[in-house]
Amino acid sequence: MPAPMTEAAIRRxxxxxxxxxxxPGQRLPPEAELAAALxxxxxxxxxxxxxxxxxxxxxxxxxxxxxxTSLRPELLLEGIGAAAELLQDGFALEFIQVRRILESAATxxxxxxxxxxxxxxxxxxxxxxxxxxxDEELVQYDEEFHxxxxxxxxxxxxxxxxxxxxxxxxxxxxxxxxxxxxxKARTITQHADILRALRDRDAALAEAAAAVHxxxxxxxxxxxxxxRPGEDAELDGGTxxx
Numbered sequence: 058m059p060a061p062m063t064e065a066a067i068r069r070x071x072x073x074x075x076x077x078x079x080x081p082g083q084r085l086p087p088e089a090e091l092a093a094a095l096x097x098x099x100x101x102x103x104x105x106x107x108x109x110x111x112x113x114x115x116x117x118x119x120x121x122x123x124x125x126t127s128l129r130p131e132l133l134l135e136g137i138g139a140a141a142e143l144l145q146d147g148f149a150l151e152f153i154q155v156r157r158i159l160e161s162a163a164t165x166x167x168x169x170x171x172x173x174x175x176x177x178x179x180x181x182x183x184x185x186x187x188x189x190x191x192d193e194e195l196v197q198y199d200e201e202f203h204x205x206x207x208x209x210x211x212x213x214x215x216x217x218x219x220x221x222x223x224x225x226x227x228x229x230x231x232x233x234x235x236x237x238x239x240x241k242a243r244t245i246t247q248h249a250d251i252l253r254a255l256r257d258r259d260a261a262l263a264e265a266a267a268a269v270h271x272x273x274x275x276x277x278x279x280x281x282x283x284x285r286p287g288e289d290a291e292l293d294g295g296t297x298x299x
Contacts, residue, residue, distance in 0.1 A: 066097045066105035074114065074125060085115070085123045112136065130214040137221025150278055156222045157271035160203060163219060164251060165264030166210040171255050175209045179252050186245055195241055202248055206255070206267075237277060247273065 073079045109115040182202040189195040207216040247270040254263035
């Protein structure tokens, strides 16, 4: 955890960015000048800069200087996925619940903005799912399908958050495919239902179809946890068999 002086410097630098004194892509003032502006020592400024680099707020370009990043959602929210990987056992089900909420919302929005090129791309992802030869491959094309839908929703913040939570839940989906009979067929059918609703530009139906799809994995994992407490730890670690 940063020392109080470093935390204060970080807050002041964030305030400078939020207020527009430092803009996306702008180079930071020289270290001595920045230290004077922040009322902090140069060592404290260095620590603050390191913290903001880790948070993807700043970017150090060796030999050139330190710059404010683009501050785009996919950059700043990248930490969701990294944080998800570090969460302690017992949160797999919560992540699937969050994904269900976000996925259904993104799909409903996308239904109102869908174009033919995107529908063709989704058709291709669905065909790849049908042709997949392993559960890992199936989940890969499943994620490709949903990433395309999220992008079509036109909300980059929502899409970035979905990427973070989806990565955490992908292992549970792989294991469901391995241990649950008929999981692949149901998954493909559910994606076909989502695509049909998107083709019809039916936002309510698309949202419901996406919720049902994610809820299927959620219900399966809940059953596993009830039957074998502590199993989510093994699911996350990828060690469960049969």
